[in-house]
Amino acid sequence: MRLEKLHLVNFKNYADVEVHLEGTIHCFLGKNGSGKTNLLEAIHYLSFTKGSFYSNDLANVRQGQDQFFINGLFEKNGKRLEVVCSFSQEEKKKVMENGKEYNRFSEHIGKYPLVLVAPNDIEVIWDGGEVRRKLFDTLLAQVDKVYLENLILYQAHLRQRNSLLKMLAERGSVDRDLIDSYDEKLVSSGNILYQKRLDFVQQYLPFVTSRYNFLVKGLTEIIDIQYESDLKKNDFKKELDLKLDRDMALGRTTVGVHRDDFLFTLNGYELKRYGSQGQQKSFLIALKLAEFDYLAVKNGSKPLILLDDIFDKLDDERIHQLMELITDGAFGQIFITDARPGRSLEVLKEAGVKSQNFSVEEGSLAELF
Numbered sequence: 001m002r003l004e005k006l007h008l009v010n011f012k013n014y015a016d017v018e019v020h021l022e023g024t025i026h027c028f029l030g031k032n033g034s035g036k037t038n039l040l041e042a043i044h045y046l047s048f049t050k051g052s053f054y055s056n057d058l059a060n061v062r063q064g065q066d067q068f069f070i071n072g073l074f075e076k077n078g079k080r081l082e083v084v085c086s087f088s089q090e091e092k093k094k095v096m097e098n099g100k101e102y103n104r105f106s107e108h109i110g111k112y113p114l115v116l117v118a119p120n121d122i123e124v125i126w127d128g129g130e131v132r133r134k135l136f137d138t139l140l141a142q143v144d145k146v147y148l149e150n151l152i153l154y155q156a157h158l159r160q161r162n163s164l165l166k167m168l169a170e171r172g173s174v175d176r177d178l179i180d181s182y183d184e185k186l187v188s189s190g191n192i193l194y195q196k197r198l199d200f201v202q203q204y205l206p207f208v209t210s211r212y213n214f215l216v217k218g219l220t221e222i223i224d225i226q227y228e229s230d231l232k233k234n235d236f237k238k239e240l241d242l243k244l245d246r247d248m249a250l251g252r253t254t255v256g257v258h259r260d261d262f263l264f265t266l267n268g269y270e271l272k273r274y275g276s277q278g279q280q281k282s283f284l285i286a287l288k289l290a291e292f293d294y295l296a297v298k299n300g301s302k303p304l305i306l307l308d309d310i311f312d313k314l315d316d317e318r319i320h321q322l323m324e325l326i327t328d329g330a331f332g333q334i335f336i337t338d339a340r341p342g343r344s345l346e347v348l349k350e351a352g353v354k355s356q357n358f359s360v361e362e363g364s365l366a367e368l369f
């Protein structure tokens with residue numbers, strides 16, 4: 001799969017730009033604040049129908065304008081496909097493929113697989129469970145429609161149940177039948193997510209292990225991902241019943257798959273607490289490369305890779321390893337951003353990689369030759 005052309009109108013700091021993409025590696029080089037990440041964000045929209053940070057579409061409309069428009073021309077399995085994503089306050093968001101508008105965005109997700117490596121990704125190791133759930137949800141959503149649909153349902157049912165708890169608490173009454181009927185819906189989607197996450201970790205771990213072993217060459221470190229869930233301990237409905245008093249008092253649901261976590265370990269020890277910085281970084285890259293491998297296998301086409309400012313975050317050794325991988329041609333199309341043009345061009349040149357380079361300046365692009 002390749003993105004051949006990208007056309008942006010009034011998206012973030014771009015008034016109207018068209019980029020023709022040639023080759024497989026594209027570098028966007030320019031000062032901080034020039035609009036490099038914004039370009040990647042636009043590509044992210046084409047894959048996920050939303051940005052990577054928060055889903056605030058309005059904030060992405062260029063200041064002073066009222067509509068943005070992102071157009072991507074893809075080549076996939078010999079076919080040309082045009083994806084358009086537009087947003088205006090009046091008409092809301094629209095996503096189209098070859099002129100046909102989607103009724104539900106979930107139908108689109110997964111068709112154009114993508115792996116984003118962002119500057120703050122180390123949070124996946126350091127922060128709380130929410131970041132790890134988001135990482136794996138994003139991945140699973142691209143390969144499993146049933147997962148995505150149940151994730152959307154679960155989130156909606158959870159919000160409804162929480163509102164119900166608050167309402168009942170205010171009234172000072174408990175309506176068990178009503179709670180049971182809400183629970184039934186939550187349990188149904190929750191159990192599906194639980195089972196799928198359980199299976200996913202089993203399938204995903206070998207990909208991570210193999211990437212990690214490559215990165216730490218020769219060292220014998222055993223990595224593991226342990227799935228932690230309230231549902232492992234007890235039947236979901238039973239847990240909800242047990243915690244009902246507490247949930248009523250707090251006005252929110254304190255058990256369920258929205259509290260799941262994934263524990264990363266190295267030789268049996270928690271990576272977050274006991275891993276060295278180097279081990280944590282290698283693990284993070286392994287996770288990301290495994291994302292690529294997993295999507296490629298499940299999806300049948302190579303995902304796009306967006307590497308946002310990674311040269312800033314990685315040390316020489318890991319940059320070198322990454323370049324080694326990039327040059328061996330296993331990846332598809334790669335987009336790289338860097339605020340220090342000299343550095344990435346040097347690294348790519350040393351690795352013997354040919355790239356298409358653009359200079360980015362305040363929302364305008366110029367190809368460098």
Ligand SMILES: Nc1ncnc2c1ncn2[C@@H]1O[C@H](COP(=O)(O)OP(=O)(O)O)[C@@H](O)[C@H]1O
Nearest residue numbers: 012013032033034035036037038059061062063
């Ligand atoms: N809706 C918007 N309208 C106009 N400019 C925007 C909008 N959203 C972000 N920007 C501008 O985009 C720039 C940041 O772009 P970004 O791609 O993050 O830069 P970088 O090159 O550092 O990655 C900032 O100057 C910001 O003001």
Ligand SMILES: [Mg+2]
Nearest residue numbers: 036037038309
């Ligand atoms: Mg940036």
